[in-house]
């Protein structure tokens with residue numbers, strides 16, 4: 513058994529985690545206080561009653577928790593743990609429940625690491641003491657065995673690594689559009705004028721960015737649609753950066769996809785695989801390639817216009833779009849312009865290629881232009897542009913160079929449809 517330095521013992525004692533014995537071995541000088549019951553009541557039961565999340569929450573946003581493996585009395589808890597196969601009564605230190613508690617991420621947080629150590633030592637000490645008491649060993653579980661109340665798919669979906677992957681796919685992939693004013697590497701001026709809170713991006717660190725958004729209330733996990741992450745760029749709440757997206761556009765849909773799912777996951781709303789949202793069929797990545805349509809009829813002012821680009825392949829055009837962009841028309845200026853989001857079918861080779869390498873191959877493309885004349889996307893953000901919204905098409909040849917100054921331009925086409 514490893515020796516701990518004295519100060520560690522002091523720290524543990526002040527945290528109320530069993531002052532007489534950090535290792536959980538029986539303490540010969542204070543008989544009675546090391547009985548299984550005493551250990552259970554002083555060290556295990558408080559975990560059950562604590563409103564704070566257990567160490568499991570570092571990897572499981574919901575679905576499993578250490579509290580699910582504790583019942584109000586020692587006898588019930590022990591019997592149910594044994595019945596669920598969570599305790600090795602011959603070698604308690606090898607019990608499955610200790611394996612669960614002992615799991616830790618590569619970079620555990622200091623706070624959680626302390627909680628984890630307390631939980632681990634509490635359970636280890638209690639199990640060691642419990643198997644020495646014949647009454648406990650022979651107790652029978654009358655209740656259901658322990659275990660998750662949700663399906664395996666839901667546990668997997670709620671794992672922090674999965675949640676982070678969804679953040680990267682749906683939010684981080686859009687962050688380039690906010691970086692000029694919200695990344696500390698670029699926003700010295702905004703900070704001077706508005707304060708440190710405008711620096712909500714941590715460069716190259718999506719996990720830290722997500723954590724900060726949750727801590728700072730930019731993500732509202734209770735009412736996700738109220739999140740500042742949506743309210744600011746849509747200008748439902750006054751935004752120093754102006755209107756950056758509108759309800760129903762692709763960016764809005766993606767942010768909602770993450771936010772709604774995060775809230776449902778954190779709130780424990782999923783039970784089975786059927787409850788889980790289906791992944792989008794397409795992945796996307798915001799680029800710095802700009803596209804502009806000129807001579808747009810003024811009557812389309814503020815109507816959402818979407819351009820989809822299909823690459824030339826042989827005599828025709830690709831089956832899937834290679835890029836897309838949507839933004840309201842600027843009627844007075846008779847123009848529409850925006851940066852392109854590169855797109856690819858999920859799981860395709862190109863889906864990998866567009867990650868972090870935001871280029872569109874030079875060449876000829878067909879631009880399909882949709883206009884939401886009835887405002888249906890604003891009315892229902894889940895609605896999509898359909899054949900009835902297709903205004904027209906135009907062929908465009910370009911190098912698709914990056915940068916606002918290198919914008920590719922095309923004239924707004926005559927409609928092929930009757931108005």
Ligand code: HEC
Nearest residue numbers: 567568569570571572576577578612613615616617660667
């Ligand atoms: C370091 C991250 C991490 C921590 C902390 C963690 N788990 Fe897990 N857990 C996982 C991973 C990863 C899986 C998926 C299992 C696999 O793929 O092998 C999982 C799966 C599970 C499962 C379902 C499958 C199985 O192995 O039975 C349960 C139940 C579970 N964990 C319970 C817990 C409990 C209870 C805690 C806290 C005491 C906890 N976990 C803490 C990472 C963690």
Ligand code: HEC
Nearest residue numbers: 689690693702706709730740741744745750751752753756
């Ligand atoms: C041209 C600069 C600019 C751009 C681009 C920009 N913003 Fe902002 N944003 C600001 C300024 C300035 C503030 C501070 C004043 C305010 O709260 O409106 C701000 C504030 C915010 C806040 C509130 C932060 C807080 O904690 O108070 C959020 C959230 C936000 N922006 C989201 C976004 C998102 C999402 C994008 C990208 C889609 C974006 N912004 C793009 C300038 C910008």
